Amino acid sequence: MTTATGVGSHPGAEQRDLDEALRVVIGEVPDLVYLPEVPGRGAVASMTGRALAVVDGLDADLQPAGWRLTGTSGTAGVDHRRARSLLAQDLDTLEEQTQGLEGALKVQVAGPWTLAATVERPRGDKVLADHGARRDLAQALAEGVAGHVADVRRRVPGASRLVVQVDEPALASVLAGTVPTASGYDRHRTVEPPEASQALTWVLEAVVAAGAEPWVHSCAPGTPLDLLRGAGARGLAVDHAQLTARDHDELATALEAGESVVLGVLPGTDPAAVPDDSQVAEGVLRWLDMLGLDPAEVGDQLVLSPACGLAGASPAWAQRALTLLRTAATHLTG
Structure with missing residues (x-):
């Protein structure tokens, strides 16, 4: 089953922002919860x-x-x-x-x-x-x-x-x-x-x-x-937009070897135009097709995430991005 998670950082400048970020994480990406970082403190x-x-x-x-x-x-x-x-x-x-x-x-x-x-x-x-x-x-x-x-x-x-x-x-x-x-x-x-x-x-x-x-x-x-x-890395977390041909090959090899790939498919800051979950899923499916990989066979190893941390995002986008990723992940394995 394809899952979703975040890279780590969230917006905010107070301890209560960490508390809220963790509540958002637990609610939006329950299959791979992470401890948020709030560097604005x-x-x-x-x-x-x-x-x-x-x-x-x-x-x-x-x-x-x-x-x-x-x-x-x-x-x-x-x-x-x-x-x-x-x-x-x-x-x-x-x-x-x-x-x-x-x-x-x-x-x-x-x-x-x-x-x-x-x-x-x-x-x-x-x-x-x-x-x-x-x-x-x-x-x-x-x-x-x-x-x-x-x-x-x-x-x-x-x-x-x-x-x-x-x-x-x-x-x-x-x-x-x-x-x-x-x-x-x-x-x-x-x-x-x-x-x-x-x-x-x-x-x-x-x-x-x-x-x-x-x-x-x-x-x-x-x-x-x-x-x-x-x-010794058994998982690679990358920004999809930055990948080279060599990177694509290495990620395909990692997936075929049963290792995890965390694909950053949404911006870490508020975008001018927000894609919907179907568009996000379609982009990932095109990528897998380019690699010659079956989504059903690599689903357990594939994780969707923002391209980088969310510290520079608004709280609204930080939550919306995680929601989009979780829903897009269900399309890939549904």
């Missing part, structure tokens, strides 16, 4: 802040230029402590609102390369600039993810399936050598694919070892889907 609720709240063994603080590592445990700044507290508060809300949940549940965390491209070393410049620092950060993230999965399982014990979506919007830029240095006058050196794959493997293997299913999401063009699958 500030840097501690951003993708980077939430991932640092998960990281185990490394502390950070918030500087005018962004997040910076401060060292091993015991050196966390007030904002890092706030990020950890906010994540725990959000998990409390998840626990309260998912009492009795027996279906699938998804949580999201920024990946090692997006963190390396956005977090600074203690002495300045991005973690990306230092081979040892990016290795340490990736391994600390892997350790933290294992604990995070255990915490989520404890809080939502009835979930029949737990998915961890690793968000890597910066991976393509890391591989292409286009991430700017702190000065802005230069670019960080290209990271070679074997090293990129290794860091991802540490995190994805930690997800599996903790009893969850590892997916990787990126709506950035140029993300190498074969590298993600080789590193």
Whole structure:
């Protein structure tokens, strides 16, 4: 059965917006509920802040230029402590609102390369600039993810399936050598694919070892889907509009191998013209036909989603998009 879900982020700037977003998610995409993110609450609720709240063994603080590592445990700044507290508060809300949940549940965390491209070393410049620092950060993230999965399982014990979506919007830029240095006058050196794959493997293997299913999401063009699958991703979340011929082939291979594909088919911001559910379903059917795949045979692996997060959308569109996706998914398997 084809299902629907969201990428992760929702609009809002208050804690009550997280509460409402979770109610919307549970009501609109009950077959694959996810913990919403509300980055409008500030840097501690951003993708980077939430991932640092998960990281185990490394502390950070918030500087005018962004997040910076401060060292091993015991050196966390007030904002890092706030990020950890906010994540725990959000998990409390998840626990309260998912009492009795027996279906699938998804949580999201920024990946090692997006963190390396956005977090600074203690002495300045991005973690990306230092081979040892990016290795340490990736391994600390892997350790933290294992604990995070255990915490989520404890809080939502009835979930029949737990998915961890690793968000890597910066991976393509890391591989292409286009991430700017702190000065802005230069670019960080290209990271070679074997090293990129290794860091991802540490995190994805930690997800599996903790009893969850590892997916990787990126709506950035140029993300190498074969590298993600080789590193251990068992689900690929992509923006349909950004796909290349090579991407189509890789997604077809993933579906044929029994892996999940999350196809982003609606914009993450309010569109000028809103499609109806039949139009969304027809577009997906055309895509499957182009790949030579039978919807009935890949339905269980196919998930519909927005192309990217919904943080920039209105609350009305965030809810409407999920409704459209859920209804379109029923057309594909009905």
